Amino acid sequence: MSRAWRRLAAAPQAFLAAPAVSATAFGLKPTACSSRDKAKAAADKQSVFWISGSSQGCAKTLPCKFDHYGGVIVSPDGVPKEEGNFREMLASSLQEWEMQQKRGVWLHLSIEKSSLIPIATKEFGFEFHHAEPDHVMMTKWLPKDAPNTLPANASHTIGVGALVTNSEGHILLVRERTGPAGRSGVWKIPTGMVDAGEELHEAVVREVKEETGIDATFEYFGAFTMNHGGNLAHEGKSNIFFIVKCKALSNQIQMCQSELTDARWFTQEEWDALPFPEKGSLWWEINRSALAPEAVLSIKELAWGSNRPDMKRMLYFPLKRSAL
C-alpha cells in the first residue's frame, strides 16, 4: 500500500498545508481542456484541476481532475448513463491517461449507473475499492511496472461501552434481546457503535439514552482493546472498543423494548458476583479500568492552529485521575 497515501489519511497534520482531494470537490465545473502540459502546469499550482472531455475539442474523454499523487479522479456527474457511450469514453480516456503516465484512476459509479459496472470490470480491468448504499467506487492502477499504491478502504469499526454509575454508586446493566449476548442471557454494560463523524464521548451518551432512557454525562475513558475477528458486515476489519465512565443524571430506566429484555441498577457487590465477564479476563479488566484507576483518558477541545481557529478537534489524553 502506498506509504504516501497512507500518510495522507493517517496524518491530518498534513492537511494544514493544503486541502485534501475530497469527494466534495466533485461539484467543481471543468475549467480547461485536457492537455498534458496544461494539466501538469495547473496541477502544480493548485490542489485539484478539472479537465473536460466534452468541450473545447476534447470529445470522448471523461471529465476528471488530477491529484498530486498522479491520480485521475473521474467526475461522477460526467459519467454517461448509456453503456455504449461510457465504453467509448472510458477507452479513449484510459488511452490518454496512460500517455500522460497517470497512476490510479478513481471511478465513482452511482447505483443508477450500475449497468456500467460489468463494463468497467470485465472490459477495462477495474476493481472495487469501497461502496456505500448508493454508489460503488472503482479503481484501476495504470502503471505496468509499479505496484498498486492506492490506499485501502476504511479498516475499522469503533465501539463504546458505558460504565454508568448513579449517585448511590450502583451500576447500570442490560440484557440484550438478540444476538449472541441475547442467546446467552448475560448481564452486560450498554454498548454501541460509534458512527463516522461522531465523537466517542458523545456516542456513548447517545447509546445509553437510546437503550435505557438514562441521561448520563461523560466523565473519562478507561482502557480500550482491539478485536480482529470481524463479522459479516465488516469482513476482514478490526474493531476498537473503548470503555467510558459516565455519571447518571437520572435513575428511572425506560428500556428500549426492541433491543433489550431487561435493564436495572446493580450494587457493586451484585456486579462482582456475576459470572460474566470472568474475573481476570480482558473484559473484566476493561470494566474495572473505568471504576477506580490511578490514571484515565480525559478530553479537551483544541484548534488546529491560529490559521484555522474555527477548526477544532477533541484531544483525548492520559491524565492522573487526581488531576480531574
Add this chain to the structure above:
Amino acid sequence: MSRAWRRLAAAPQAFLAAPAVSATAFGLKPTACSSRDKAKAAADKQSVFWISGSSQGCAKTLPCKFDHYGGVIVSPDGVPKEEGNFREMLASSLQEWEMQQKRGVWLHLSIEKSSLIPIATKEFGFEFHHAEPDHVMMTKWLPKDAPNTLPANASHTIGVGALVTNSEGHILLVRERTGPAGRSGVWKIPTGMVDAGEELHEAVVREVKEETGIDATFEYFGAFTMNHGGNLAHEGKSNIFFIVKCKALSNQIQMCQSELTDARWFTQEEWDALPFPEKGSLWWEINRSALAPEAVLSIKELAWGSNRPDMKRMLYFPLKRSAL
C-alpha cells in the same frame, strides 16, 4: 441503524457466548432443505444454518443460511454465474424469504459475477453495503413496515505517529515527497496507517522501519484525536490518530527514497524552533503529550477468559508514568 447489530460489532464481549455469523463460515455445505419450520428449529439450536435450494426438491432458491437477527446470508458459491438463472433463483428466493418474514438479505457477489449487479439493483432493489477489490456485498431489507436496521460499513481509518527519540534525546523527523506535507515541505514525525488486523504498537514500529530504516521499540501511547474530514479513498469516514512514543535502537537513517526527501535527528531545541506544528495547536499538544506526560497509555496482553485461554487481546490502559 440496528442497535442489536451495532452492539454485535461494538461489543466483542458478546462473542464469548457464541461465534458470530462470519463470512468465513460461507465454506459450510448445505445441510438441509429449506422449509420454514425446519429452518426456524435449526436456527434456534445453532448459530448458523445452511439451507440448500438446489437439492432435495427445493429447486430455484439460492443456497443460504439464516442468522439470529432474522437475516438471510446467500452462499457466494451458490450464486449462479448465468444471468437468467440468477434472476429466476433470486426472484423465487425473495418470495420465499418474505413468506418466512426474513429481514435483511446479504448477497456477496464476486467481481467475476459483476454482470449480476445491475440485475440485483435495478430488478430487485438491492443496495451496496461494502466492497473490497474482488467483491461487492449487497443488501436488501425485506420488511415493509420496519426501518432498515442492518449495520453500516466500516467507519474509521486508524493512523499512528511515532515520536522516536535516540539515546541522546534527539527526535526523528522526516520530510515527505508527495501530498500536502510534501508540497509545504514541513518537517514532521513519521506517520502511517494501521492495517485491519494489526496492533497499534506494531504498526508504528513497522512504519518507522519502512520510512527511515530505524529499528525502534514501543514505549507507550500519548494522546489521540479524531479527524472527520475524510478524503477520496475514505469518503464520509473518520480517522483516529494515535501518538506513540518509541525508543530508537539504532541511529543510522536509511531513508525510503520513494516516500521521503529528507530525514534526520533534531535536538529538542531545534524541534521547538520549527514553525510547524504551531505552539499550542492540537498537533503540537499531541506531539508534546508523548514526551513528558504525567500519565500515559500502556499495554498488556490478556486472555478473554479461562474458556478461551488461546484468545488473547492487547489491553491499552491509562497509567501514571511513574508506574512504567
